[in-house]
Amino acid sequence: MSENDFTLPGYDIPEEMKNTINITSLDRLYNWGRRSSVWPLMFGLACCAIEMIAASTARYDLARFGMEIMRPSPRQSDLMLVAGTVTKKMVPMIVRLYNQMPEPKYVIAMGACASGGGPFKEGYNVVAGIDKFLPVDVYVPGCPPTPQALLYGLIKLQEKIDKQSLKHVRWYRKGPDSVEIPVPLLGPDLIDLRRTEEIKKIAARKVE
Amino acid sequence: MATTVSTKSVDLSTIFPDAVIADERKGYTGWLVEKDNLIEIATYVREELDYDLLSSVTGVDYLPEEKMEVVYQVYKTTGGPGLFFKVQIPREDPMEIPSVINIWPGADLQEREIWDLYGIKFPGHPDLRRILTWEGFEGHPMRKDWQEPFYEEETKPFKSRWPKGEHIHAEEINPYHDNLKFPPKFNPENWTPTDPEEALYTSLKKFTTKNEDGLEAEQIIVNMGPQHPSTHGVFRAVVVLDGEKVVSLKPVMGYLHRNHEKIGERNTYLHNMPYTDRLDYFNSMANNWAYALAVEKLMGIEVTERSEYIRVIMSELTRIQNHLVWVGIFLNDLGAVVTPLLYAFEERELILDIFEEVSGARMMCNYYRFGGVVRDMPVRAFEKLKQLVYDRLPGKIEEFERLLSENEILLSRVKGIGYLSAKDAIATSMTGPMLRASGVPYDIRRAEPYGIYDRFDFDVVTRPECDLYARYHVRIEEMHQSLRILEQAVSTIPEGPILPKKPVYQVRVPAGEAYGRIESPKGELGFYVISNGKPNPWRYHVRAPSFINITALEKMCVGEKIADFVAILGAIDIVLGELDR
Ligand code: SF4
Numbered sequence: 001m002s003e004n005d006f007t008l009p010g011y012d013i014p015e016e017m018k019n020t021i022n023i024t025s026l027d028r029l030y031n032w033g034r035r036s037s038v039w040p041l042m043f044g045l046a047c048c049a050i051e052m053i054a055a056s057t058a059r060y061d062l063a064r065f066g067m068e069i070m071r072p073s074p075r076q077s078d079l080m081l082v083a084g085t086v087t088k089k090m091v092p093m094i095v096r097l098y099n100q101m102p103e104p105k106y107v108i109a110m111g112a113c114a115s116g117g118g119p120f121k122e123g124y125n126v127v128a129g130i131d132k133f134l135p136v137d138v139y140v141p142g143c144p145p146t147p148q149a150l151l152y153g154l155i156k157l158q159e160k161i162d163k164q165s166l167k168h169v170r171w172y173r174k175g176p177d178s179v180e181i182p183v184p185l186l187g188p189d190l191i192d193l194r195r196t197e198e199i200k201k202i203a204a205r206k207v208e
Numbered sequence: 209m210a211t212t213v214s215t216k217s218v219d220l221s222t223i224f225p226d227a228v229i230a231d232e233r234k235g236y237t238g239w240l241v242e243k244d245n246l247i248e249i250a251t252y253v254r255e256e257l258d259y260d261l262l263s264s265v266t267g268v269d270y271l272p273e274e275k276m277e278v279v280y281q282v283y284k285t286t287g288g289p290g291l292f293f294k295v296q297i298p299r300e301d302p303m304e305i306p307s308v309i310n311i312w313p314g315a316d317l318q319e320r321e322i323w324d325l326y327g328i329k330f331p332g333h334p335d336l337r338r339i340l341t342w343e344g345f346e347g348h349p350m351r352k353d354w355q356e357p358f359y360e361e362e363t364k365p366f367k368s369r370w371p372k373g374e375h376i377h378a379e380e381i382n383p384y385h386d387n388l389k390f391p392p393k394f395n396p397e398n399w400t401p402t403d404p405e406e407a408l409y410t411s412l413k414k415f416t417t418k419n420e421d422g423l424e425a426e427q428i429i430v431n432m433g434p435q436h437p438s439t440h441g442v443f444r445a446v447v448v449l450d451g452e453k454v455v456s457l458k459p460v461m462g463y464l465h466r467n468h469e470k471i472g473e474r475n476t477y478l479h480n481m482p483y484t485d486r487l488d489y490f491n492s493m494a495n496n497w498a499y500a501l502a503v504e505k506l507m508g509i510e511v512t513e514r515s516e517y518i519r520v521i522m523s524e525l526t527r528i529q530n531h532l533v534w535v536g537i538f539l540n541d542l543g544a545v546v547t548p549l550l551y552a553f554e555e556r557e558l559i560l561d562i563f564e565e566v567s568g569a570r571m572m573c574n575y576y577r578f579g580g581v582v583r584d585m586p587v588r589a590f591e592k593l594k595q596l597v598y599d600r601l602p603g604k605i606e607e608f609e610r611l612l613s614e615n616e617i618l619l620s621r622v623k624g625i626g627y628l629s630a631k632d633a634i635a636t637s638m639t640g641p642m643l644r645a646s647g648v649p650y651d652i653r654r655a656e657p658y659g660i661y662d663r664f665d666f667d668v669v670t671r672p673e674c675d676l677y678a679r680y681h682v683r684i685e686e687m688h689q690s691l692r693i694l695e696q697a698v699s700t701i702p703e704g705p706i707l708p709k710k711p712v713y714q715v716r717v718p719a720g721e722a723y724g725r726i727e728s729p730k731g732e733l734g735f736y737v738i739s740n741g742k743p744n745p746w747r748y749h750v751r752a753p754s755f756i757n758i759t760a761l762e763k764m765c766v767g768e769k770i771a772d773f774v775a776i777l778g779a780i781d782i783v784l785g786e787l788d789r
Contacts, residue, residue, distance in 0.1 A: 042437050046464055046785055047489035049441065050571065057553035072437040088387075089342055090442055090463040093435055119483065121387075122378065122474075123467030124349050124356035125341065128387050144571060187399055188346035189357070189388050196396040202383050203394040 006032065027165050034078070034104065035161040038154070041077040041097065042070035045084025048111035048144040052083045055147035065154060074100040079157070080134070085113035085120055086127040088190040095183045098134050103171035103178045106160075108153055109136045112143040119143065127190070133181060218257060218291060224249055231294060235506070235720015235739070238279075238292030243305055246295055250311045253282060253291060260634050261285050261650070262312035263725070264751040265319060266736060267326040271352040274299045276328060279736070280308070281723060281751075285634055285648055287655035292723075297328075307332035314637025316759050317459075325350035325469075335411045340462040340788060344402045346391060349470060356470065357382055357389035363744040364474050412448050412456045425450065430770065434463045438541050438774045441784035445761070445773070452769045457762045461755075461788050468789040472748035477503055477578070477715050480748065484735075485572040487750060488786040490530050493522040493563065494728040496576035501658055502724030502735040503578050506717050514704040515580030516660045520697045521593065522563070522575065523726070524690040528601065529559045530729035531683040531690075534781050535608060538680065541778035542621050548612070555604050558596060565589035578715055580707040590698075597694045605687050613684070622676035626764040626776040629674055636760040640731025640753055641686065642780060644670045645678035652727040664693045679779045714743055721747075730754055730781050750789055754782040 007013065011023040044052060056062040056070070071077040074097045086094060098107070109130050112118030117128035130136060137160060140153035166172060182193040191199065220228045220239045227245035231238045241249050253259050259282035268277040276299050283290040297303050307330035309315045319330045320339040327348035330336055338345060347354050358378040360366045368376045379385045412429070433444030442463035448456040468487065472480050484499045485492035497519055504511065511519070536552030560570045566585050567573035575581055585593075612618055628638070633646040643650055651668040653661040669685040671678035719741040725734035731753025738747035757780050764776050 043435060044441055046441070046466075047486055047571065050489055053549075054553060054557070057550050057557075059554070059557050085464060085466050087463060087465055089465065090434060093463075097435060117387075119486065120466040120468075120471065122356065122358045122360075123471055124387070124389075125462075125465045125467055126387060128379070132386065146570065185401060186342045187344060187390075187396070187401065188394060189390055191396050191399075193396075199384065199388075199390060200395045200397060203390045203392060205383075 027167075030166060031162050031164060035158040036066040037069075038065070038067050038079050038106070038157065038161075039069050039071050039077045040067060040079040040081045041074055041101070042072045043080065043083070043097070045082065045086065045090065046113065048083035048113070051144040051147055052081060052110065052150060055150045060147040060151060062151070062154075065151075065158070067154060074098075075102065077101060078105055080105065080107045081110055082107060082114040082130045082134075082136075083110040085118065086130050087125045088127055089125060089186065091127050091130075091133060091190065092183050092186065094130070095133050095181050099178075099180050099183070104164075104169065105178070106137045106157055107134050108138045108140060108157060110140045110150060110153070111145055112141060115139045115141060133184070133192070220249065220253075220291075220293065223252070228293075231292075235718060237721070238294060241293045241295050243295050243297055247306050247308070247311070249293070250280070250308050253293070254311050257291070258286075259284055259291050261639075262308070262314045262637050263290065263639075263732060264723075264734060264736065264749070264756075265308070265315050265322065266747075266749045266751075267322040267328055267350070268738060268747045269299070269326060269350065269352045270296075271299070276303055276326065278305055278322065278328065281734075281736075282312075283655070285643075285650045285655075287650075289656060290723075301327070303328045304331055306330065309333055312637065313635045314756060314759055316636075317755065324348070327351065337407050337411065338462075340465040342462070343405075343407055346389070349467070355389075356467070357384070357387045362474070363742070364476055364479060408446060408458060408460065412446065412458055427455065432773070433460075438778065440537070440778070440782055443777070443782060443784060443787065445777070447765075447770060447773065449770055452771070454765045454768055454770060454773060457765050457773070459758050459761055461758075464784040464788040466785075466789065468750060469748055473745055475745075475748075476713075476743045477717055477745060478713060480745070481576065482572065482574040484750075485574055486785055487752065487789065488728065488730060488733070488754065488783045489571060490533060490783060491526045491729055492571060492573045493526040493575060494726060494733065496573065497523055497659070498724050498726045498728065498733045499735045499737075500576045500578055500724070501726060502722045502737045503715070503717060505722035505724055506720055506737060506739050507578060507715065508718070509579045509708060511659070512580045512705050512708055513702055514584075515706055517697050517701040518566075518581050518585055518706075519576065519659055520661070520664070521585075521694060521701070522566070522573075522581075524694050524697070525559050525562065525593075527690045527729045528605075528687050529556045530781075531687050532556055532605075532608075534683055534729075535612070535680070538775070538778045539612065539618070541774050542618065544617075548608075551608070555601065558592075558600070562589050562592055562596070565592070577707060577711060579709070580705075582706075582711075584706050594698055597691060597698055602688075602691055605684070605691070609684055613681075618680075619677070621772075621775060622680055623673075625676045625768060625772050626679075626779060627674050628760055628764050632760065632763060633674075636763065637756050638731070638760055639757070640727065640729070640781075641679060641682045642731065642757050642760075644668065645682045646674045647672045647678075652725060652732060656725075658724075658726055664696050666690075666693050676775055676779050717741070717743075717745075725751070728753060730783070730786070731757055733786075750786075752786040752789060754780070754784075754787040755789070758782065758787065 007022045062068045109115045114130045120126045138153045185191040227242040261283045263281045277296045324338045428449040430447045434442040444460040446458045484495040532552040536549035539548035564570045567575040630646045649668045649670045666689045717739040721738045723736045734751035736749040740746045
C-alpha cells in the first residue's frame with residue numbers, strides 16, 4: 001500500500017513531509033498489518049490444492065500479497081484455504097483444525113467442491129460444500145479455479161479485512177473470542193451434532 | 209490395435225476340466241473358475257504359467273443374475289497379454305471367496321476394497337477392514353441395490369435435468385436436506401459410537417522390549433496425517449516406533465474417497481471423461497487415454513493417425529511434467545524446502561500452456577474422445593511444443609541433474625534407504641518407476657504396446673539399486689526418454705482428421721468387457737469397463753497405480769527411521785485423487 005492511500009482523506013500534509021508522515025486511524029493501521037500478512041494453513045485436499053501451489057510459485061507469486069508463508073500448524077495461521085473436495089471422512093479433521101486456529105481467522109472455499117460439492121456432489125462420501133460446517137468468507141468458483149481466480153479471491157478477502165473495525169470484531173469483545181464448532185461424528189453416516197434432534201425426528205418419521 | 213485381449217493362448221479349461229470353463233458371455237474373455245478350486249488354480253497360474261504380476265482384482269455386482277463376481281487380471285513381467293479369470297458366487301450373504309494374498313501379496317488392499325465396497329469376505333486375508341469408508345458405515349456402497357443419499361435415478365441423464373433442463377436441487381429430494389442417510393429409527397442420542405479406529409490399532413504389530421535392567425521400553429504410536437505437510441494430501445499413516453525406528457506401519461486412506469466408481473456407473477460413457485481428469489490430477493492427459501482405450505476396445509473403433517500422434521505427445525509431456533514436479537516435491541520432503549519445487553513449476557507452467565491451448569484448461573484437460581481427441585492442435589501450440597522439446601526442456605532437465613544428482617545431502621538421504629527387492633516389488637504388484645527402480649524392465653509401452661508406441665525408439669529405464677536413489681534416477685532418465693519419444697513424434701506427425709466420424713454425445717457401446725491400460729507416469733493405470741449395451745457402463749473400475757503401489761509401503765519402511773518414512777512415501781509418488789478415488 002502506498003503512503004497516499006494510507007493517509008485518510010481530508011488531511012492536508014505539507015508536500016515536504018508527505019514521505020515521512022501519515023495521518024490515519026488505528027483501524028486502518030491494524031487492518032493494513034493484517035491484510036498484508038495473511039498466513040494460510042498449509043492444507044490441501046484435492047486437485048484445487050495443486051493450483052494453490054501453482055499460485056504460490058514464480059509465475060503467479062503469492063508473495064506479493066504477503067501470503068506465501070504457508071503454515072503447517074493451525075495455531076500459526078490466519079486463513080483456512082479449503083482447496084478441494086470435502087469428504088465425510090475428512091470433515092471431522094477439518095472442523096478440528098478450524099477450531100484450533102486462533103482468531104482472527106478466515107475461510108476461503110476454493111473451487112466448486114469446497115463451495116458446493118462440485119462434480120462429486122452426488123457421491124455418498126462427499127460433503128456438499130464446507131459451508132455446511134464452517135463460516136466461509138470468500139468463495140472462489142472454478143474447477144479448479146485458475147491461480148488468477150484464486151488471487152482475485154484473496155484480494156477480495158483483503159478488502160473484507162479492510163472493512164473490519166476494532167470496535168466490532170468478535171475477538172476483542174466480551175465473552176469467548178471464538179466460536180467452537182462441534183466436531184461431527186462418523187456413525188452410519190456423518191452426524192452433525194448441531195442437528196441431532198432433527199435427525200432423530202426425520203429418521204423416526206421415515207419408518208411410518 | 210487388438211480389439212480384445214487374447215487370453216485363449218492358455219487353455220485353463222483343459223488343464224482343470226472340472227473346475228474351469230471358458231467365459232462365453234458375449235464380449236467377454238477369460239475363464240470362470242470354481243470358488244473351491246480358486247487357490248489351486250491361482251497357484252498353478254502363478255507357479256507354472258509364470259503370471260507373476262497381479263494387476264487388478266475387482267468385484268462386479270450382477271444384480272439381475274443374482275450373482276457377484278470377482279475378476280482377477282494377471283500379467284507376466286516379461287511382457288505379453290494378460291490372463292483374466294473370474295469367480296462367481298451367489299448373491300446372498302455371507303459371500304465368501306478365499307483370499308489370494310498368499311499367492312500374490314498385491315491383493316492385500318484390493319481385497320479390502322472389495323470387502324468395503326461390495327461386502328465380499330476373503331477368508332485368509334489377515335486384516336480385512338474397511339478401507340475407503342469408515343468402520344461403522346452403513347452398507348456396501350458399490351452394490352447395485354445400495355442407493356446414495358442424493359439418489360435420483362439409476363442412470364443419467366436424469367429426467368429432472370434433461371431434456372427440459374429443470375434443475376432440482378438434490379437437497380430438496382433428500383429428507384434430511386443434506387447428503388445424509390440414516391437407518392430407520394436411528395437415534396443419535398442413544399447411539400453408542402463404535403470406535404472406528406479400534407480395529408486399526410489392534411492390527412498394528414505390538415512389541416515390548418526388555419533391556420538387561422528389566423526396564424520395559426514402551427512403543428510409541430505416531431499418526432502422520434491426514435493433515436500433514438508431507439503426506440501429499442490427505443493420506444494418513446499410523447506408525448509404531450521403537451525410538452526412531454519404524455516397527456510397524458499401516459496406511460489409512462479414504463479421506464478423499466469421492467465415489468468415482470459409483471458416480472461413473474451412473475454417468476454415460478462420455479460423461480466419465482472429465483471425471484477421469486480428476487483421478488490423478490497431475491496427469492489428466494494420461495487418465496483420459498486409459499479410459500478412452502478401454503471404451504475404444506469395447507466399441508471396436510480405430511483411432512485416427514494424427515490423433516494417435518497427438519496422444520503420444522500429450523501423454524509424454526504429461527510424464528515430463530509429472531516427474532519434474534515429483535523431483536521438486538521429493539526434494540521438498542527431504543528438506544530442500546521450496547527451491548527445487550519453484551524450478552519444477554516454472555517448466556510445468558510452460559507445459560500447461562500447451563495443454564491450455566489445445567484443450568482450454570490447464571489441469572483438467574478432458575481432451576481425449578473415443579477415436580481421437582476433441583480438437584486439433586493449433587499451429588501456435590505446435591510451435592511452442594517444438595521450442596520446448598528441442599530447445600528448452602533438454603537443458604532444463606540437465607540443469608536439474610547438475611544441481612541435484614551429485615548433491616552430498618541428497619545422496620546421503622537416498623542411498624540404501626527404502627529397499628525393495630525385485631521379487632517383493634513384483635509380488636506386491638508395484639508398477640511404473642517403482643518397479644523399474646527395483647531392476648524389473650517392465651513398461652507397458654513395451655510389454656503390451658498401446659497406441660503407436662511400437663513405432664518409437666526409446667529405452668525402458670531400470671536401475672539395480674532398489675532404493676530411493678534408484679527411484680530418483682529412473683525418473684530423471686525417463687524424462688530424457690520421453691523427450692526422445694517427443695522428438696520422434698513431433699518430427700513425424702502426419703496431417704489428417706482428428707476423429708474418425710462426426711462426434712456424438714451418446715456413443716453406442718456393445719455389450720462386453722474391456723480392460724484398457726497404459727503406462728501412466730505413476731505406473732499401470734487401467735480402466736475395467738463392462739457394458740451391457742445400455743448408454744451407461746455397468747461396471748467402471750479404475751486400477752489406480754497410486755493405490756496399489758501403497759501395498760509395499762510397510763515393507764519398505766520397517767527398520768528405517770521415521771524421518772525416512774517421509775522420503776519413502778514421497779518416492780512412491782502418490783496422488784490422493786487416484787489413491788482414494
Ligand atoms: S473443484 Fe474441481 S479441481 Fe477443485 S477439488 Fe473439486 S473436482 Fe478438483
